[in-house]
Amino acid sequence: MTRLGQVFLGMILIFLYTPIFVLMAMGFNESELYELPFKFSTRWYSALSTNTELLTSGFNSIVLAVITAIGTLAALALSRRTFRGRSLLQLLLLPPIAIPWLITGTAC
Amino acid sequence: MTTVSVQNVAKSFGTVPVLRDIDAVFPQGTFTSLLGPSGSGKTTLLRIIAGFVTPDQGGVTIGEKDVTGIPVWGRNIGIMFQSYALFPHMTVASNVAFGLELRGIRGAEAPKAVAEALDMVHLADFGDRMPKNLSGGQQQRVALARAMVIKPSVLLLDEPLSALDRRLRQKMQVELLRIQSQTGLTTIFVTHDQEEALTLSDRIAILDKGRIVQSGAPEEIYENPQTRFAAEFLGDSNFLTGVVESGAVRLPDGTAIQTTAPLPANRQKPTLAIRPEKMSPAPHDGATNQIAAKILTVIYAGPALSYLLQTPDGTRLKLFQANRDGTLMREGETITLHWSPAHSIPVQD
Amino acid sequence: MPSKATPQRALKGARILPQWVSTTALLLPAYGWLSLADFLPLLTMFLFSFMNKTPMGKAPIEFTLRHYRAFIDQPYLVKIAANTLLMGLWTTLTCAVLGFLAALALVRCTTGARRETLLILILLPFWTNGLVRVFSWTMVLRENGFLDNLWHWIAPTAGSIAILYSREAIVIGLVHGYLPYRIITCYIALVTIDDAIIGAAQSLGARWWVILTKILIPLAAPGLISGAVLTFVPVIGSFMEPRILGGKVGVTMGTVIEDQFTQAFNWPLGASLSFTLLAVTLAIFATFSGILRRGTGGTA
Ligand SMILES: Nc1ncnc2c1ncn2[C@@H]1O[C@H](COP(=O)(O)OP(=O)(O)OP(=O)(O)O)[C@@H](O)[C@H]1O
Ligand SMILES: [Mg+2]
Numbered sequence: 001m002t003r004l005g006q007v008f009l010g011m012i013l014i015f016l017y018t019p020i021f022v023l024m025a026m027g028f029n030e031s032e033l034y035e036l037p038f039k040f041s042t043r044w045y046s047a048l049s050t051n052t053e054l055l056t057s058g059f060n061s062i063v064l065a066v067i068t069a070i071g072t073l074a075a076l077a078l079s080r081r082t083f084r085g086r087s088l089l090q091l092l093l094l095p096p097i098a099i100p101w102l103i104t105g106t107a108c
Numbered sequence: 109m110t111t112v113s114v115q116n117v118a119k120s121f122g123t124v125p126v127l128r129d130i131d132a133v134f135p136q137g138t139f140t141s142l143l144g145p146s147g148s149g150k151t152t153l154l155r156i157i158a159g160f161v162t163p164d165q166g167g168v169t170i171g172e173k174d175v176t177g178i179p180v181w182g183r184n185i186g187i188m189f190q191s192y193a194l195f196p197h198m199t200v201a202s203n204v205a206f207g208l209e210l211r212g213i214r215g216a217e218a219p220k221a222v223a224e225a226l227d228m229v230h231l232a233d234f235g236d237r238m239p240k241n242l243s244g245g246q247q248q249r250v251a252l253a254r255a256m257v258i259k260p261s262v263l264l265l266d267e268p269l270s271a272l273d274r275r276l277r278q279k280m281q282v283e284l285l286r287i288q289s290q291t292g293l294t295t296i297f298v299t300h301d302q303e304e305a306l307t308l309s310d311r312i313a314i315l316d317k318g319r320i321v322q323s324g325a326p327e328e329i330y331e332n333p334q335t336r337f338a339a340e341f342l343g344d345s346n347f348l349t350g351v352v353e354s355g356a357v358r359l360p361d362g363t364a365i366q367t368t369a370p371l372p373a374n375r376q377k378p379t380l381a382i383r384p385e386k387m388s389p390a391p392h393d394g395a396t397n398q399i400a401a402k403i404l405t406v407i408y409a410g411p412a413l414s415y416l417l418q419t420p421d422g423t424r425l426k427l428f429q430a431n432r433d434g435t436l437m438r439e440g441e442t443i444t445l446h447w448s449p450a451h452s453i454p455v456q457d
Numbered sequence: 458m459p460s461k462a463t464p465q466r467a468l469k470g471a472r473i474l475p476q477w478v479s480t481t482a483l484l485l486p487a488y489g490w491l492s493l494a495d496f497l498p499l500l501t502m503f504l505f506s507f508m509n510k511t512p513m514g515k516a517p518i519e520f521t522l523r524h525y526r527a528f529i530d531q532p533y534l535v536k537i538a539a540n541t542l543l544m545g546l547w548t549t550l551t552c553a554v555l556g557f558l559a560a561l562a563l564v565r566c567t568t569g570a571r572r573e574t575l576l577i578l579i580l581l582p583f584w585t586n587g588l589v590r591v592f593s594w595t596m597v598l599r600e601n602g603f604l605d606n607l608w609h610w611i612a613p614t615a616g617s618i619a620i621l622y623s624r625e626a627i628v629i630g631l632v633h634g635y636l637p638y639r640i641i642t643c644y645i646a647l648v649t650i651d652d653a654i655i656g657a658a659q660s661l662g663a664r665w666w667v668i669l670t671k672i673l674i675p676l677a678a679p680g681l682i683s684g685a686v687l688t689f690v691p692v693i694g695s696f697m698e699p700r701i702l703g704g705k706v707g708v709t710m711g712t713v714i715e716d717q718f719t720q721a722f723n724w725p726l727g728a729s730l731s732f733t734l735l736a737v738t739l740a741i742f743a744t745f746s747g748i749l750r751r752g753t754g755g756t757a
Binding site for chain 1: 483484486487488555558559561562563565566567575578579582585589590592593594596597603633636637640665
């Protein structure tokens with residue numbers, strides 16, 4: 001039984017990591033179109049190091065972390081406290097999840 | 109209503125041996141305590157009997173049946189855990205009925221059995237409650253009813269009372285004894301509380317470092333401990349070491365100690381165990397088995413007085429006295445201790 | 458349950474501040490941010506959804522309800538909606554089964570450091586960029602892609618197993634995105650169940666399927682259901698996975714809505730479709746929260 005469970009977890013990990021490893025491997029592929037057969041090259045990784053867009057996204061990630069922290073505070077209040085309007089506030093959390101993010105983006 | 113026996117059981121976790129050479133018989137209808145310090149393997153032995161743990165070698169029989177290869181669910185055991193382990197999403201009555209359902213007992217018979225079981229633990233009116241709305245003692249009694257209702261062949265308890273406060277624990281001990289003697293169920297009770305083991309058990313098995321060092325009736329073990337560990341773990345004990353000379357043990361200062369128990373050959377160096385309450389302060393009258401000691405500390409404990417003493421050669425001794433006339437002896441006084449030869453018990457180290 | 462915890466908590470804070478102050482302080486940043494980044498735009502969109510055309514240029518704007526009749530006027534939308542719901546259902550179901558089993562395996566078959574490593578490994582893919590993740594799947598699933606090559610290597614004579622641009626591919630991509638989250642929520646629900654409870658059930662005669670159906674699933678149910686809702690809801694609004702992995706079959710409500718914004722430039726229709734989707738979602742949520750309250754209320 002224990003063996004079975006561990007094998008299952010191994011399969012889940014393979015499922016989760018296959019695309020990621022394939023992508024990483026493709027980074028070493030010479031072809032621009034992710035074509036097989038595979039030809040080794042570090043061309044794309046060296047291109048990466050001079051990419052300024054990446055620096056911007058680093059900043060974006062920090063912004064995201066802050067927003068996540070804000071969300072955690074609210075989750076704390078919503079799960080631990082009872083107060084009037086709690087259900088309403090909880091309900092208001094749904095539209096941002098349910099509506100494709102593209103739309104909120106467009107409206108800004 | 110079944111004898112349980114464990115033959116030649118050993119168990120290691122990784123490379124660490126946890127149980128070694130365990131042979132034990134739990135006779136039909138007896139209440140046996142597995143007593144030992146933390147980490148001595150009590151829980152592991154109980155879990156082997158229950159079937160949660162497979163021993164590396166040896167086997168378990170319950171009644172006539174060798175259950176070594178049978179999983180937990182096929183052994184028909186009742187078990188109680190320290191954490192109550194009630195099913196939190198079921199009412200008290202459904203908790204108790206759980207085992208009955210699995211045995212295909214339904215219809216009118218099941219509620220009747222559930223009611224009887226709850227009545228036995230004085231919780232007849234609590235059937236509709238959820239476990240979280242009960243006190244700790246009540247939850248533990250539901251757990252007992254749940255274990256008993258399936259009419260198990262053996263009841264296994266792993267420190268079921270240690271989460272309860274003192275008063276409640278004593279009340280539950282009485283309950284447990286009453287129910288056990290009414291049903292005549294073979295019961296194995298794990299505890300590291302020697303007092304609990306003494307008051308509850310027909311038999312005690314003392315475990316140390318994965319071995320059963322002594323087993324027998326509480327009185328038998330208390331009066332005749334075979335090892336220093338047993339003498340120290342069940343009750344309190346003083347230890348004196350000397351050399352055997354012409355049928356007595358001569359202490360380093362020359363005092364001869366008599367025993368009634370047989371002693372090893374001359375020149376051997378046995379350890380003698382003497383219970384602190386078997387000693388008494390005695391006048392100098394030249395009798396045997398007496399030793400001078402200075403009182404270091406007096407502890408006043410209400411009904412009893414306890415003294416910590418030191419002999420001239422530095423051995424520490426304890427003396428327990430019933431409190432008849434208050435504290436008569438003071439710190440710093442030197443007194444003579446005396447005891448009967450029957451109370452010097454040679455023990456193995 | 459929260460109401461029980463409140464008095465003790467309140468005691469601790471009572472000396473300094475009344476509780477509503479701290480509650481407000483905890484909630485304000487999040488809802489402040491939400492109003493700026495979500496509610497305001499959503500409100501604008503809600504207004505748009507009643508306009509006769511995208512409010513750009515000088516043409517006069519009229520208000521109309523006709524976009525909300527889209528499902529009647531354009532019957533093909535009903536089929537798309539059904540497909541979308543089916544996609545949501547399959548993804549949620551697959552995630553639920555795999556997530557629960559994986560969490561169960563974590564709790565019952567692993568211990569200590571190994572379990573912690575596995576948990577981190579499971580969470581890591583969750584933090585990779587969604588677009589990148591979906592795109593990687595195209596390389597795995599397409600003809601002459603990773604899987605196909607692997608298959609040809611194992612069985613050289615067999616046909617292709619490429620499933621890119623199919624509903625299965627969409628579900629695989631979506632499951633990949635949400636599975637880590639589901640494993641973790643199931644894990645949290647299962648790990649809090651005392652081992653002794655399972656031991657007690659076994660001693661009473663329960664075999665594994667009884668333990669699974671009578672103990673583990675009921676005890677984990679609140680976590681399972683909320684996890685399912687929180688997968689289903691974003692999945693039926695998704696458009697990236699359907700578009701990239703589904704190709705021609707990947708027309709879902711999400712992509713239709715996206716098209717209204719980026720291709721057809723019909724914002725009012727896109728907006729009204731999103732709000733219809735939101736209404737359906739809220740209905741589903743309301744149903745399940747009702748079940749939840751009854752399921753976990755116990756004696757209440
Ligand atoms: N599943 C396990 N894996 C590894 N080691 C274990 C396991 N179970 C018990 N042990 C080890 O076996 C030894 C005995 O454990 P056991 O629980 O039987 O002791 P115990 O006598 O019941 O102690 P306590 O009074 O503290 O409950 C301990 O050293 C413990 O660390
Ligand atoms: Mg133990």
